[in-house]
Amino acid sequence: MTKEIMTAADLAEYLGFSKNWIYRKAEAGELPATRLGNRWRFKKSVIDDWMEGKIRGAKPSVRRRPARATAELEGRLAEGLSFISTNGEVTSADYAAKFKISLATARKDLNELIGRGLIRKLGGGRDTRYAAVG
Numbered sequence: 001m002t003k004e005i006m007t008a009a010d011l012a013e014y015l016g017f018s019k020n021w022i023y024r025k026a027e028a029g030e031l032p033a034t035r036l037g038n039r040w041r042f043k044k045s046v047i048d049d050w051m052e053g054k055i056r057g058a059k060p061s062v063r064r065r066p067a068r069a070t071a072e073l074e075g076r077l078a079e080g081l082s083f084i085s086t087n088g089e090v091t092s093a094d095y096a097a098k099f100k101i102s103l104a105t106a107r108k109d110l111n112e113l114i115g116r117g118l119i120r121k122l123g124g125g126r127d128t129r130y131a132a133v134g
Helices: 008-015 019-027 044-056 075-087 092-099 103-115
Strands: 034-036 039-043 119-122 129-132
Touching: 008 019, 008 039, 008 044, 019 039, 039 044, 075 092, 075 103, 075 129, 092 103, 103 119, 103 129
Parallel strands: none
Antiparallel strands: 034 039, 119 129
């Protein structure tokens, strides 16, 4: 019997994907998920509805965070946007080195700025760079 509220490991087994795939898709907002503290949780009925939409070709009903104005940026995100604007294009390693943070934290910051529509992702894989929009 599958639980109604699943962990990433439960969902990975249920869908037949790796836990890493589950985490990447949840973090990117491409998989309906809820973050409780530092843990992801997935509601089976919502995942089933999402899968039905995928099967039928409908746009998935994943709620993304609403875009916020640049005026609401605080701390490192505001400095990060300025850093990217000043340098044209940066890598996640450049961003991490600038703020003395881990690559994972740098990617979270960069994804937040992408989600707000303030920067865009260029390339992919090891060649991924980030540039300011506009």
